[in-house]
Amino acid sequence: MKTNLTPIISALTRQRGVRGSLLVDETDGVIIDATLHVGMKGPAFAALAASLYRKARLSADAAGLGGVTFLRLRATEGHVCAAGKNEMVLVIVADARANIGLIRMEMLKALERLVI
Numbered sequence: 715m716k717t718n719l720t721p722i723i724s725a726l727t728r729q730r731g732v733r734g735s736l737l738v739d740e741t742d743g744v745i746i747d748a749t750l751h752v753g754m755k756g757p758a759f760a761a762l763a764a765s766l767y768r769k770a771r772l773s774a775d776a777a778g779l780g781g782v783t784f785l786r787l788r789a790t791e792g793h794v795c796a797a798g799k800n801e802m803v804l805v806i807v808a809d810a811r812a813n814i815g816l817i818r819m820e821m822l823k824a825l826e827r828l829v830i
Contacts, residue, residue: 722824724749726804729820731812733792736805737828738764740771740798754807763805767796784818793817799825 719737726735727749734750736759743761750756771782787794793814795806804821808814 719747719828720749722827723747726806726817726820726824727751729806729808729812729817731809732817733807733809735807736760736763738803738805740764740768740801740803746802759807760805763794763796764803766794767798767803767805770796771798784822786814786818795821797821797825799828802828804828 723735723737726732734748734754734756736748736750736756737746738744738760739746743764745756745760748756748760766787767782767785770785774780774782783797785796790810792810793808793812795808795814795817797804804825806817806821808817
């Protein structure tokens with residue numbers, strides 16, 4: 715699905731090591747927009763990533779830590795990064811060697827540009 719947000723989402727996927735980027739509804743995990751490499755299971759991944767982010771946000775709130783600004787899941791083969799705004803979650807899947815600091819910076823800039 716392509717929207718007026720596609721250029722922002724696509725730019726994130728062009729970062730070195732990024733396999734895909736998605737904008738997902740936090741509540742139901744439906745993909746709003748995505749740019750994915752071949753072989754990625756977008757809908758299933760989107761639902762799981764939105765759930766993970768939502769649970770992290772609720773946990774941080776319950777612990778009195780305030781809002782979640784950035785979430786990173788590190789696995790042996792790569793990373794899942796998420797950042798949210800207005801009940802939407804921007805999700806990135808990246809290789810293990812990707813520069814997560816740069817990806818984080820670009821994700822937070824992209825969130826500021828998203829008009830949701």
